[in-house]
Each structure stands twice: as structure tokens, then as C-alpha cells.
Amino acid sequence: MRIDSAAYASRWRDVAPAAKAQFALAGALAAWIAQGHAMLACIAAAQVAVTLLGARVSPRTYLATAMPPLGFLLVSCLNMLAAPAADGTWHWASASLPAIARTALRSAAVLASLLGLVLTTPLPHLLALLRDLHVPELLLDLMALCYRTVFVLRQAWDEGVTAQSARLGYGDWRRAWRSTGLLAGQMAVQVWERAGALQAAAAARADDGRLRFLPTAFPHARRDQAMALAAGAVLLALAIGEHL
């Protein structure tokens, strides 16, 4: 949950989530519009720079978060570059290199936009934004419950693994699988118990079937959004300007 910790520690934690989402959206749109490799690289670099320098997200965290998707990108691009010939041999399809490079740079730019958003915005703020965007209440309910429960279950899981380790449950991979299976089974049963307990607790607080909470207030929402719109407009203008 590196992203979650980074979001709460971020300097921009209390900036209106709508503003940060607008800037991320502008980055993604600009990356879709832009054609040139240099322009795509610029957009990616701008998003990374804003996240690292503006919101002061630690570069280590950033890199660790970006590694798995970049791994996917590397494998996929190498895969697209390798081409079979009619005689069954493989060669590098150097002709498609520019197109693949564009795909890679575009992915990196959109990824950087998303990371800029999620590394600076606690998930509850994003859920509040989704509520403003009229996402169905049922989905919002599931998300709110899911978010809270993930941390409770994760703690329970970690404690379970620790307790099993104390009884030598992870000595080799056979034992590890057996222990993992036992623990996952026990926790799957807990899903019902915990849901029942939460249901009772909600009922005790006059639950009427919907999970409604006080929306978090962001005092500088207007100012934040104006700045995000301006910054986003610059990115879009650069991308559009390339076509003119």
C-alpha cells in the first residue's frame, strides 16, 4: 500500500481532488493528442516533475510504484518488436520501431498522469470526487466498505502469517502453500462474520440501507481548480499546437 501512505504524506494532500484529477485528465488527453516523440516525453516529464517537485513525492516511492507497469511496458514492446519471418526465424521489426516508441511514450505519459493523481490524493478524496460525478451509490458503498476493510483484513492477514511462522508454517513451499490455504480459508469465513458485525454496528447507528457520510470540505477548491485548469491548458495547448 505504498501509494496510500504516499498520498497521506503528500504535500498536496488537501488540495481539492477535482483539481488534481483535472490536471491528470489534461495530461492523459494531451498524451492522446500529441504525435511527436519529443512532445510525449515532455508531457511525461512534466507530470513526473510536478509530482516529484511540486507535491514532493519521494523519488524512491515513485520509482517503486512505476516499476510493475513499466515492466509490462518493456515486455509488451519487445514482444511487438520481435517479428516472425515466413521461414520461421525471428528478427527485429525495425520498421515498426517509431510506432512502438510512440506507444511506449504515450503509456508512460498517461501513467505519469495517473501516478501524479494517486500519489497525492488519499483514496477517500477520490471517492468523494466520484460521488460528485454521480457514480451509482451502490458502487460508492462497495468502495467505501472495501477501502476500510482492506486495511483491517490486511492486518489480520499479516498477524495470521506471523502466528503461522511462529509455528514453522513457512519452512518450505509445500508448508507455505498449506499455511496460505488454511489462512485464506479461515479469512474467507471471516468475510461473513465481519460483514455481519458491520451490519449490526450500522444498524445500531440508525442505518437506513445507504452508507452516507459527511463530504470532506476543501477550502481552496476554487483556487486549486483554477490553477489546475491553467496548467492543464498549457499541456493541451502544447499537444494541439503540434498539429497546427
Place this chain on the structure above:
Amino acid sequence: MTAVPQLELRAVEHLFADGSAGLRGCSLVLAPGRRHALLGANGAGKTTVLQHLNGLLRPTAGQVLRGGRPVDYGRAGLAALRREVGLVFQNPDRQLFAALVEEDVSFGPINLGLDAATVRARVKAALEAVGMEGHARHPLHHLSFGQKKRVCIAGVLAMEPDVLLLDEPMAGLDAPMQAELVRLIERLVARGVTVLLSTHDIDFAYAWADDIHLMAAGRCIGSGPAPAIASQADVLHAAGQRQPLALALHASLAAHGLLQADATPRSVEAVLDGLRALPTSHIRRMSR
């Protein structure tokens, strides 16, 4: 506040879905504005009583009365009961479901249909009451166990109940945290809130409560002012409890003429204070 008991169980029986008996003819009266302790061993039925008082469970037989009238288990009746009678469960991780502290605390007041400004004011006041106002926008998973416990209480206080039910509130808290929680409860009692807390610790119940309600094996076997209950050795024995240490000590010291028989200290600490207040010259040194 009236002389009518605020809440009452009248010969309540409860059978669980699996056929086991939760309560067997339990009668219990909560006088308003007092500190009530529900005392019993693990499994005696304390939680089941609390859940009846808040309308989460319905009696299989018998009645729950609020202000002298039987509880209405319709939607509106239950909502009214739960607004007036707040219940805090034992385990915070099984009752908090929102992401942020202030969101969770706002759940009850929003369900009451209050407008946003009132909800915000109530959340603020409730968090101040439990000393968590600095954590309003923190996520719950960053809090310690004791802090989560306080958020649970705030979530109920924000509904401004007249009666607060606390299920084993001291479990898992160390001595300073317990003292802090007792102070918080005292402030609520001073405001006129009726408090009922369940516990299996007779020394704590005797030190804190005005009234003690004793439970054993699903039965409510005794109710009354703490000193009266604590002096009934047979009833205590039936509930698997011994006499409070403070009472036993005081009786013994009074028998030896060291402390006055008519003072009844509520805790061993109070006995100790009584002893320390004595001038040593009053007593003849015991010959070795």
C-alpha cells in the same frame, strides 16, 4: 428527566437462531442519569442485553420498554430508539466502516436526517468530547487501538443519545487509557447521559458504578446500588464473582478498628488513602 425508568427489560427471553438461550427471563431497569455497570462472566449474556436495549435483537418473549412504553419495532420506532440509546461495541475494527474519522462519525447524524451544517457541528463536538478533534481527517487505519475506540464512542455521541451503552469498554486498554476513558464517561454523566457499561471486573464495577446489575448464565440475578449488591455475598457467588477487594479490605480493617466502619471506600486506592490519612500515633505498635 422523569421518575419513569428510561429503559427496562421485563422478563426478556432470547433464543438465538441456533436454538441456544441468550437470555432467560431477564428483568432490568435503568434509572436515568446514573452510572450502571452490567457485571457478569464471559458468556453470561451481557452483550445480548445491550443489543436488546438498542433494538438490535428482539425478545423471543417478554418486553423491552422505553420511557414506560413497549418499544415499537417498526422502522420509525427503531430509529427513535437508536437515536436515544447509543451502543458502542467492543471491537473497533468490527464497527468502523468509513475511510476517514470524520466520515465515520458523521454516519449516525446523517442517518438521523440532520442537515449538513448540523451534522458538521455534531461531528466536531463529538470528536472534541473524546479528544480526537485533531484527527478528523485522518484515515482510520492510521489510528491506534485506543484512538479507534474513541472514534467509536464519538460516532455514537454525535447522535446525542440519552443513554450510552458500552460493551466491555475497558478491554484492551492499559491503566492510563482506562483512566482517560473513565474521565470521558464522567463528563458525559455530568451532562445527564445515562451510562450502562458491561464488564467482568467487579472491582472496577464497584469503584465506578452507582448501580450494579449482575448477570449469570443469561439470567439477571440482581440489581441495585453498588454497595448493596457488593455486600450480598450469596448473589455475588451465584454470579461467579468474589466480593470487591476494597470492601473486603475495609471490612477487615474496620474490624481491627483501623478504619471507620461507616466509611465505604470504593477502591483499594481509596482504602490506601484512608490508611495514609491516619496519624500513626493512633495505633499501638504491634509487639513482635
Place this chain on the structure above:
Amino acid sequence: MTAVPQLELRAVEHLFADGSAGLRGCSLVLAPGRRHALLGANGAGKTTVLQHLNGLLRPTAGQVLRGGRPVDYGRAGLAALRREVGLVFQNPDRQLFAALVEEDVSFGPINLGLDAATVRARVKAALEAVGMEGHARHPLHHLSFGQKKRVCIAGVLAMEPDVLLLDEPMAGLDAPMQAELVRLIERLVARGVTVLLSTHDIDFAYAWADDIHLMAAGRCIGSGPAPAIASQADVLHAAGQRQPLALALHASLAAHGLLQADATPRSVEAVLDGLRALPTSHIRRMSR
């Protein structure tokens, strides 16, 4: 049993992954065959110490020694350590995984690679040791909290450890269950098992332990025989603890000449027994 300390922490530091300090230069020696209490407030680092002694956590700096030699954190070394040093966690629901009692108890012995007959014998012996032999084939989720706690202990005993670590074993147990657990631990101590239990209750620690190890804010601030630790008011204060009530009461009563100064009762009950044993005629009635 030798004079070499069975287990030892030597200037152990521990930093958690999030950068917070769990232990700050903690040194601790467990002499074999004794009852050890690890006393401290919530968050003082008691669980962190226990997890170091069992090899679940590794020191960031400093050393853990077993039989005078540094612990080997290789697979075989850890297996040997955990076989010899059993750890029972606080919450039964976090350490019981199987559906039936005997399955859960067999988890450790099976992981030790023992043959089926030996595992069966160990499970039987462990369940007998905790008085649960009649529940071997019962489903775990039908047991009471106290019974689950005993199954947790059986699961560790089945690995036949020389040292038993218990994390807050009394938490959540009512008085009769606590007394039962103390009797069980006594039987283990009588067999030569070294027991270390963590607690935040100084009265319990003083009543039960041979040696008390005091912790505060990740530091091990004092170790020694229970009476010696309990009489050091400054060290106790630093750990956020008061003096044991039994000691304070006894001192006060001895000052008043009521009890002999050289007897040191370990519990308030013992003080009470001492008072009850006194003929009342020894004392001049206090004038009203």
C-alpha cells in the same frame, strides 16, 4: 538447565519498515526455569520483544542470543529457535486456522516433520495439559474465548518448547478464567518450562512473577526479582506504573504496626488473608 541465560537480548534496536522505532537498545536476560513478566504500557514494545525472542523479527542492531550464542537466522536456525521458544499471541482468532481443535494443535508438530504417530501423541498430551482433551474433535468456532486461548497454548505446547512466551495472556479473560490459566502456567513452570508473559497490570506481574522486566517507549528500563523491581518507585514511575497495591497496602499496614514489616504479601488477597489471620484483640479499637 545451565547458568547460561537461555535467551538474551543484547542492546537490540528495531526500526519498523515505516521508520518508527520499535526497540531502542533493549537488553534482557531470561534465566531458565523462572516466571518472567514483561511489564509495560500499550505500545511500550512488549510484543516487539517477544517477536525478537522467537525470531519473527530481526534486530536492526544488537543481538539476540540463545544459550549464549547469537541466533542463526538461516532456515534451520530459525526452525530450531521456534521449536525451542514457543510464542502464543494475544488474539486467538488470529492464530487458529483449522476447522477442528486437534487439527490446529497438530499444525506445529507437523511442520516439525514428525511422523503421524508422534504428532498424534503430542496433540493428545498438549490438549491434556490445557484441559481440553474432551474437545479434540470439536470445531474451533464453537469454543468460548477462554477455550480458544487454551487451544492456542496447546498448539505451541505440542512443539514441546523450553521457553513459552505469552503475549497479554490475561486480556479478555474474566477472573475464574484467569485463575485457571495461572494454574495451567504453574504446571508448565513445575515441568521446567521458562515462561515469559507480557502484561500491563503491575499487580498481576507482582503477584505472579519471579522476575519482572520493565519496558517504556521501546526501552528495557529495568529487570530483576519482582520484589526488588516493585520497590523502585523511580523506575516504576518512568514506566508509567504505580507501586503494586499489595506492597503499598502492606507498607502502610506495617507502618501502623498491624502487619509484620518483614513479610511481603504478593497480592491484595494475601494482605487480606494476613489481616484475617490476626486476632482482633491485638489491636486497640480506634476511638471514634
Place this chain on the structure above:
Amino acid sequence: MHIMEGFLPPAHALGWTVVAVPILACGVRALERNLRTHPERRMLLGVAAAFAFLLSALKLPSVTGSCSHPTGVGLGALLFGPSAMVPVGFVVLLFQALLLAHGGITTLGANVVSMAVVGPVVSYGAFRAAAAAGLSRTTAVFVAAFLGDLATYVTTSAQLAWAFPDAAGGFTTSFLKFAGIFALTQVPIAASEGLLTVLVVNAMARF
């Protein structure tokens, strides 16, 4: 298997979103109807979503020594039915994008189709077919979870091949390339998922 953020060309990203939205809307509608008769299922599915997310975020021991990421939706489909898994799977995928940077927002539509629709439907169908064929529960559960995972990965490979056809061999060649390269990780993951699901279902059956 998640398609990373931004990888699909705009037309494909939008196209899959347009496909996913009505399916999600139907899933939400169906679940809302279900909740009217079983209101307690709201909490249950929220907690179940958290459990599925947790399983996907954990590093599980794998036969090959690497770490695997099961999706848990196969299990969910067996327990709650495939239609409930559309909204639940959507929540899990969104959380994976927002909390783990697995997948993304622009690729959410494509990932929902492969992981919250195709995977659960195949799992559920495979379980029904295996049970009807008289296989033991263990085998049926393994086959269901394993095939659900495989179907997800085959769908993802097809989505990628459609977006990026091979210059010479077109869709088919590209599909075989993507399916081939990701088989290295996805087949062990599907086996892990099948095994874990069997262990979980067997453990649950005993409680």
C-alpha cells in the same frame, strides 16, 4: 492480467469503455434488485471485494518461486454468481489501479471486460459443466478457477492483438505473440489461482 495505464490507443480505450459501461450498469441494476430482498449483502460484497483485492495484492508462494497475483474473482463467481462479480470486480480493478498502479483508468474498460466479465462467466460455466459431468468438487473448483484465469489472459491477449496487429501477420500473429509471451507468467498464475481457490473452498466447507 492487467493492461497498463495508457497502453491502449485512444480509440480502443474508449471503445472498451463503451462496451464495459452498459454491462456494469446492468450488473449494478441486478445487484440493486438483489439487495432489496437481501440488504445484508451490501456489507458482505464490500468485505468480499476487500478480500479479493487483498488476495490480488499479496505475494503468494508459487511453484516457480516467483510471486503470483490471483484475481479471486473466480472464487467470487462461485460464491456470489457471475452477475454480482461485475460491480465487485469493477471495484477491485479500480482499487488495483488507484492503490497499486496495476492496470489503469483509461484501460479500465478493457480490463473490466476481461477480468470482471469474461473470467467470472467462464469460471461459473466451467464449474457448472464440471459439476454436471460428475467431477469431484475439488476438481470442479480447480478447473473453474484455472479456466477463468486462462480465459482472462486469452481475452487480454486478444485485446492487445486487436490494438496492435503484427505488421506482417496481422491479428493472428500478434495474438499468438502476446499469448505466448504472457503464458510464461499467466499459466503458473492460473495454476496458483486454481490451487488457492481449492484450498479456500475446502477450508470453508469444513467450517
